Amino acid sequence: MRPFSFAALFPLILLALAAAPPQPAGAQTSPLGPLEDAARSQMLQGWESGVDGTWFMMRNTAQDEAEQTLTIPAGPPPEGGRRTLVQVSVASKEASASVGLMVRSGQAGALCLMEITAQAAANLFCVEGGKTRTIANLPNAARMDGSDTIEMVDVPGAARFYLNGQQVGDVEGSPALGDEIGIMAYDRGTFGLSGFSIANVESAPAPQPEAGQGGGSAPTLAQVMGPLADAIQAATAPEGWQVYLKNDWLVYENAAKAGGSMMVTMPAGPPGAEGRLTKLAVGILPAEGWRIEDMPKSAVGLVIDNPKANASCVGEITGARDGLVLCFGPDGASHEMGRLPGAAHGDGSDTLTLYEVPGLAEFALNGQVIAQVANDPSQGADVGILAWERGLFHVGAFAIGPAQSQGGGSTGGPAGQVGGGGQGSASLPLPMFGNDTVRLVSVYLGLTNGIFMHEFGHALIGELQLPSTGPEEDAVDIFAALRVVEPTMYPSGEKEIDQIGAGVATYAALQWYYSGKLGEQSGSVTPWMDEHTADLKRFRNVFCVLYGGNPALFQGMAQEVGFDDRTLGRCGDEFTKQNRAWRTILAPHTRVGQWSPEGMLPADAPGQPIDVVFEPSRFPVGQFITERFSDALRGFAEELAKTYALPRPMKVIYRDCDQLNAWYSNDEASITMCYDLLQDLAVMISDIEDGPAAGGTVPASSGGGTGGGAAPAPAKPLSNELQDLGVPPTSLLFPAPYRGPTPSSHTKAEVVTTEGLAQLLNQGGRVLLIDTSGASNTLPQALAVPDAGRDGSVTDSFQQVLSSWLQEQTGGNGQVPIVFFGAGMQDRSSYNGALRVGQLGWHVYWYRGGIEAWVANGLPLAPAQ
Known part of the structure; x- marks a missing residue:
């Protein structure tokens, strides 16, 4: 058998991972904005740079502790304040590697930096007179998925820094303030920058990129508010309210009416099972003669409304800069469902999203969930916008449609269980495993190749009509283990590639160990009639082959999981017997070659190809695998088609399945790889090794048993x-x-x-x-x-x-x-x-x-x- 060509294929993977983080929603056309000229003149020797889509990428692979800065002279901020924003990413094996937003004064020899590190920490510090002053250190504060946004709001003599909308700390009286503003990347790694901007807070809300149509012409109402435009056109403004278009915004102005409101909705009906996503860009400015501090209850946002049930819910930003969800029933009383204090900017850079599936609605602000509303009678009728109290309420970029068709977005779906019918999958986490490239690739390819090779073993038995004298599930587990251990037995000599090869084999086996241990802890057992061996036994069989093929590499893992010496002593023989058996059985269908000397077919023997298809996915892991690993996974399939002479074309389909599964179909000559399963396994590994993303714990025993337990009744049937x-x-x-x-x-x-x-x-x-x-x-x-x-x-x-x-x-x-x-x-x-x-x-x-x-x-x- 030909081993995976890691040496040939992994450069594709590494290039994909280093190229760019996930694309931010609404990023600017020029990722560096006013820093663009600085990038042409200030890049240091040894640093590589370039633009990839909406990201400016910098890479340093050789120089330890190198600093790359890009700055512009910004001068002192105005009295009303100034806001600087940049989206950042960092990928590095160096714990100290970081990228962030910086203010500095060369004349004073001082700088202040708000950064995220490769270990997901957020640090804010100043260097003044050669001494470092630490202001904040927040471990695990960064998302590390390409969506991290650093923001600085500065006024004369002071600056406040935020990460992803949350306040990190304040800098006051530093000589670094009021001169240059820019970014700094530090140490070896790959660093991404997007959406760098500087704007005065006192100016009108900056138009959202998706709101404007470009071309210099004034936008129409339809361009600004999309499908809601007709309802807005037909609505009558309440007394004291004005409605007009300004730049790329629709503005509702209420300068005098206390307690007044303006609501416009359109029929939307119940959301489908695939989910519905509604987006709205929002901003609030004080009405004439007012200050924003005087109007904390003023609000603007997205509303769901059911006139027949006399019920509504609104997700909004307030004058107090909170994200807020309120629901109203027939009695008119408001019920607060969730609040994010201080999470709104109010200056036009905020995006509200509403994700709906039957019976559940989730409101989010700038990607942070404010609240989920379950089984509320407001859902399933109308959707629209609501402005409340006094102020200049800016709305724009209204969009509504199936969640899967919109892509990107500030938020996905309500958090749910993978395999639960596909609902709420988009807000599931995307584990990044500390942004360590070797570990990241090891986990995702360990999962995909371990599962795929298991199914390809089934395919070989079915397509080539191979004899199978034992349980087929166990036999193809062994085939998969033989395939993933081979690259570790024939190292390429390139350190990072060989580390990845070892990691892929490790995680191909560890998935069964982790799953089995969780099953033990929860009291779950594999049904006696299941054709699959229990997970821990599967781990034993797979790992024994790995250890038998490369004892030195897997000795440490054997000790960690508690393999006894007696079992390990048999693993060498098991590997040899199983390797010999599979090679002998496959020899009549194998082309002779450097890695398949047992092949009985000539190297140019005819055979059919394997086509790999990646369907769109609602799962973050599915999207990530498609974006980053599709070329490598196609390459693996091509290698298999070169090794074995297949009698008919085969297809491998990666897709959402609404079940935790993967399978080979003899009728269709296809292998189906379910993103649902890959999402579930990646999160399981991340939760166990790095801690649960949502702060939970590894599942404990549920007590088991059947019947007798009462279930809470749902508010209404679907x-x-x-x-x-x-x-x-x-x-x-x-x-x-x-x-x-x-x-x-x-x-x-x-x-x-x-x-x-x-x-x-x-x-x-x-x-x-x-x-x-x-x-x-x-x-x-x-x-x-x-x-x-x-x-x-x-x-x-x-x-x-x-x-x-x-x-x-x-x-x-x-x-x-x-x-x-x-x-x-x-x-x-x-x-x-x-x-x-x-x-x-x-x-x-x-x-x-x-x-x-x-x-x-x-x-x-x-x-x-």
Whole structure:
């Protein structure tokens, strides 16, 4: 077998990672703005630089502790204040590598710097008279995903610094203030800058990039407010209010009316399952004769409104510079749902977003979630804008549409569980693993290649009709282990590439170790009829091959996980036997070559290609893999097609699946790699190794068991749980891979909605919940039995296995309600399970909405058992 060509392919990966961070929403056309001339004249020897899209990139690979500064003479700020802004990124193995926003005075020999480091710390300090004065050190304050924004607001003699809208610290009376402003990058690494700007605070709100149409002509109302323009045109301004276009903004002006409001909405209807994203750029200036300090309750923002229910919710910025979400019911009373004190700028640089899925709405300000609103009657009717109290309220860049079609944006979806039907995936974290390039590549390629090689093993058995005398899942686990360990056995001699090769093999195995340990901790076990070996046993089998192939490299890991010497002593023989077996079996289909001397086919033997397709993803990890690793992953597939003479073309599809899975289809000659699974595994590894992104803990034991536990009732059922998707009910089992629209009724089961299921659970007594989705998180007290939804026939041998298992679970009590569910209305496996059990004569329910509907109703999940 030909080992992965790490030496040839990893330069593509490293180049992709170093090229640019994720693109910021609304970045300026010129990433350096007024610093552009400085970049042409102030770059130091040994530093490389260039523009990549909306980013200016700088790279220093040779000089330790080198400082690269770019500055312009800015002079003292005006009395009303000045605001400087820059978006930054840093990628380096050096802990001290940093990039930040700087003020300095060469004449006074002083500087102050607000920086983020490669270790995600935020530091604010000044150097004056050769002495360093530390003002703030905040560990793990930076996001490290390309969205970090540093801001300085300075007035004569003082400056305040922010990171991502949060105040870091103040500098007062420093001789560094009032002269030059710019940036500094330090030490070895790759540094990105975007959206550098300097503007006086007292000026009118700076137009958002997406609000303006360019070309020098005055924008129209339709250009500024998009689909809301017609409603605005038809609306009548309340007494005392003026409405007009100014620059790239629509301005609502209320100079006198205390307590007045202006609201304009458009019909939007319920959001679809894929989610809906609404955006609005906003700003507030004081009305004539007022100061902003005098109008703390003035507000402008996005509103969802349901006139029939007499309910509304608004996400807004206030004159007090807070981000705020308020909801109003029929009694007119306001209920504060969430607040971000001081997070708004108010000067036109703020963006509000509203992400909706059925039953849940999330308001965010500049990428920070203000609040989530679950099952509020305001949702599902109208969407629009609201201005309140006195002031000059600026709105612009209004956009609304499916979340997946808009891309970018300040926020994604409500935080949810991966595999829960695809809802809320966009606000899941993108683990960056300390921005350490070696570790970053190791994790993501360890996951993708470990899983892909497992599925490619299935493909070789299916496409080449190879003999398999043992459990096929175990056999292809060994094949994958043999493939990922090979690069470590034949190092390239390049330190970073060889470190990545070792890391890829390590994380290909560690995913099973971590998953198994979490399962142990939560009390979850692999169902006895599952074709897969339990995770910890899979880790043992995979790691034994890695260790047997390269004991010196994996000795430390063996000690850490507690492999005993007796087992390690057998691993060398296991590696040799398995390597020999796979090479012998594949030899008749292998082209002879430098890395496949056993091949029995000539080097130019004909064979079919492998095509790799990357579909758009709503998951941050899916987007990251597509952007950064697609060339390398295509290269791996091409290497495999060069090694093996495949009888027909194959396709590898990376896509969202609404389930934690990956599979080979013999019917379609394809391998499906689910971004859902990769997102889930990357977050799991990040949470365990670096700490949970949301401040949680590794899941503890949930107690296990089935039935008897009460479930909180949702506020209202989701109307679309019974939606007719045009698929008639059938008495035939749906074939694998079980993805597609489901019928709205069932031939052998009673269909139950979320509301009905909650009532059933709250009645007390035993309920057997069976999850066929394969997701790692499910309804509390449910049993994960993916095999129960398998295809075949309702008279096959598996029927009797299933019948015996149900007798055991229920104690033969036919009165125990049995509820089947899956990932959601696009998961046909749960229909199959209910059909099988209904055919056996049990009283069975089919919860069609599944995990998707459960989460949308704000109900909790638990680790699968």
